[in-house]
Amino acid sequence: MADEAALTQQIGAFALEKRLDRALAAFAELERRGLTPTLYTYSNLLNAHVMAGDICGAEALLRRLPAAGLAPNTVMYTTLLKGYCAVGDLAAGRRLLRTMASAPLPSRPDARTASTFLRGCVRAGDVGAARWAWRRLPEWRVVPEPPASLAFARLLAQGLRVGELKALCESLGGGGGGGGGGGGAHEAASRGTRNPCVFWERGRCERGRNCKFYHDARHAQHDEAQRAAEARDAEGEARLHLAHVAALLGREALCTRALDRAAALLARDEPADERDMKKLRRHELRRDVARVRQYVEARRARRGEAEALGAGLRRCLLFSARLDQPHAPCSRPAAARRLLDGLERTFGLRRAQRRGLVDGDDIARALRRAVSARGRLRWARIFGDELPLKMEICSGTGDWVAAQAKADVGKGNWAALELRHDRVYSIFSRMVLGAVPNLCVVGGDAAGVVAQHTKPRSVAHAFINFPEPPDRQGDEAADTSLHLLTPAFFASLHRTLQPRGRLTIFSDNGRYCRTLAATLGTLQRADGRKLFACPALEEHSALRRERIEGVTLHHGVPGPEAGHLCYEQSFFDRFWEARGQSGDLNGTWRFFILLEKVDV
Incomplete structure (x- = not known):
């Protein structure tokens, strides 16, 4: 049993590292030892397939479960749903949700399932699929958590569905869809149970209004202030979406009211122990409020x-x-x-x-x-x-x-x-x-x-800023079919560049930049000539630099000579500032590569 648990844990770790090959090897070792994989083992292996972008492998694994005397649960189905959403296959996601809705209780959609699908709809821009899922939440007996409500609000704004978005904003303002703990149309008491939730009685229930057990409102909750802050932020962001669509449609009065409400809700920063990302998110929303307000104030002159x-x-x-x-x-x-x-x-x-x-x-x-x-x-x-x-x-x-x-x-x-x-x-x-x-x-x-x-030959200069590595932990050996910056992609990009066209890559990840430099430096034609060369940079001559496979990696921020015409603070800069780690923009945490197309 200890060996099975250890190998199962290894598979889970390899999944997070996007090392499908190692996860499969660990599973094979488990079977070689004559150990019996548990549902948790299969769940970890399924996640390894999904994290690597191997959706066909994930589907095949689920089909193997009945032969092992097992049935997929909600967690496994939601993991596969995450995979469908990652590749943009929402039709398959809808089919899976229908299967889950008709399955026994341990496999039914829950709040995490709903959030996963709605985030997939946001990624693919599918307003219709999101409306389909939202209408089915009551029959799934799911109360939307704030992330799901905000995903739906964004899509309603994109689809210019002002009436539905206004109704959603009002429901968030009244506590609906806010992820609170004690009330709502789907509370446990309405499901025919008065069995108390022991976690609620201890002061914290992670499932909130989606808990299947009774929440007695007389019990104070340790995370009450946090949930109230999340509810304010959710309504504020939804009101911002409403203001945005109203601005696009020329509905100035509605836009102004929504902006005022959003600004009031987002004005307050929470206690110092709040996570940095929440503070940064609130700051980004305030920036958007100011941007939309500036547009409204200037619209009469345009x-x-x-x-x-x-x-x-x-x-x-x-x-x-x-x-x-x-x-x-x-x-x-x-x-x-x-x-x-x-x-x-x-x-x-x-x-x-x-x-x-x-x-x-x-x-x-x-x-x-x-x-x-x-x-x-x-x-x-x-x-x-x-x-x-x-x-x-x-x-x-x-x-x-x-x-x-x-x-x-x-x-x-x-x-x-x-x-x-x-x-x-x-x-x-x-x-x-x-x-x-x-x-x-x-x-x-x-x-x-x-x-x-x-x-071909239609692009004068291409830019890639802060590219995401295959694995966020920095493992270049991570196995994922979804990685963009491959040799094949750079060869395609080379064809689109004009003669002497340029490519600038800018990042705060030195390790990944060195990997990209090595990839770019080895690209060549059939006759052995390289696809790219490194032009001289007068304005960056004082910066530290290193050579990797013939490619120059500059330490610092690219300027006009490298195609960056003006400095614009990036989200990543604001992220580091929020953590009090702005770094040295001219060397410590910034790197760039400038290449020029070598033409025939």
Whole structure:
């Protein structure tokens, strides 16, 4: 039994490290010793498959359980659901939820299951799937926790569903969906039980209103202040989403009321022992409140919101967020249809058209003009000029790319490429509310967009800022099919660069930068010539640097010579500041690589 427990624990550790090969080896060793895997063992191995992006392997493992005399429980189903959401396969996620809903009690959806699926909907930008799941929460007997409510609020805002979003904000303000402990329509007493919850009686029940046992309101809770703070933050963030969509729709009075309420809820910082990330999140929300308010105050001096919204949607190009499908070329009609479907599914195009805010036919024509006969993006048609195209890959929420584009108006055009559709929406917001005319946002898997939808020799400069390593713990041997920055991707990116086009990679992770430098330094053509060279940098000559496989790794922050036209504080900078560890931007925690395409 001790051997089985130790090997099970090893499998769990390998799963977190994304070392599927080692997890499988540990499982094989367990079987070789004649030990019997428990449901917990299978659960850890399932997580190893999911963490490595091996969804087919995860499905196959679940199918093996009946032969072992076991049945999957809620935790295992939710783990597989997390895998489906990670690759953007929400159709499979919905099928799994239906299976869970009709399964015996130990396998039914719970609050974590609901949050997992709704976060997947946010990532893929699927408003319809989120509304489907939200309507089923009562029949699943699940009360949404704050993360689930906020995921749904974000999607309602993206889909321009103002009425539903207002109702959700009111429910959060009244305690609904806030994750409290004692009341609500789904409290244990309404389920026919008065059996007391021993954790509640001791002063803390992690399940809150989703607990199956009775919570007596007379028992004070140790985390009461924390839950109250979470409820305030949740309502504040939801009100901010409402203000944002109201601003896009030109509903100034509604926007102002929502902003005022959000600002009041987010104004207070909690006790000093609160986690840094919560404080940083609240600070980021305050920044967004100020940004939307600035737009509202300046709107009278600018053109009408209908025109601004329509112009923004014409420069919003949404491809699929699926990561488990092959990257295949497509025709102009097929590509244009995908782009139009993306705006309808994610950004509420049809609702905007019904409100008379945009001309849907005009946007459809613009999307057809935006792609070539082979389904590749035509930057001159998108922007209406022939200025050099600069592209940031994995743009996050868009602070940096919007600042660079604003500094480059009249001299260059910018494309922000981002997989997660919630971040695409954040970039879209900065583009529209910030009136950035030379910026477009491209949603989808960067590997597919670069390989199949970007013309050869069409990009003057590509940027990758703060790339995520395969494993956050820094293990380069981590096994994941979802890693983007592979030799194949860099070869595709090389084809899209113009002659002497450049690539700048900027990070605070020196270990990962050295790995990328080694990868880039070994890329070569069939005749042995390298794909990239390192240009000299006069303005960075005083910085420390090192050479890895012929690639120069600079210590410090890139400047205009490396393509960074202006300094824009990143989320990561604010994160380190919040922890009191801002570091030395000119050497200690910042690194960059600048490469130039070696052409034929």
